[in-house]
Amino acid sequence: MNIDRLVFAVAGFMVMASLLLGYFFSPYWFLLTGFVGLNMFQAAFTGFCPLAKILKSVGVESGKAFE
Numbered sequence: 001m002n003i004d005r006l007v008f009a010v011a012g013f014m015v016m017a018s019l020l021l022g023y024f025f026s027p028y029w030f031l032l033t034g035f036v037g038l039n040m041f042q043a044a045f046t047g048f049c050p051l052a053k054i055l056k057s058v059g060v061e062s063g064k065a066f067e
Contacts, residue, residue: 001061003052003060003062004063004064006051006060007049007051007052011036011039014033015033015036018032018036
């Protein structure tokens with residue numbers, strides 16, 4: 001699995017987990033959903049993704065989006 005797929009998988013998991021936590025425990029968890037969405041939005045324009053940088057530093061194969 002390359003960096004692009006891992007970034008999308010982690011972002012999707014974080015959104016789903018924060019939605020479930022927000023629904024069942026506390027609405028403050030929805031802030032995590034907003035943070036993930038905002039980070040994805042800025043990465044679309046800047047090409048900078050903190051998770052992609054971390055994954056690249058540990059040796060995960062690079063994809064096309066975050067080279």
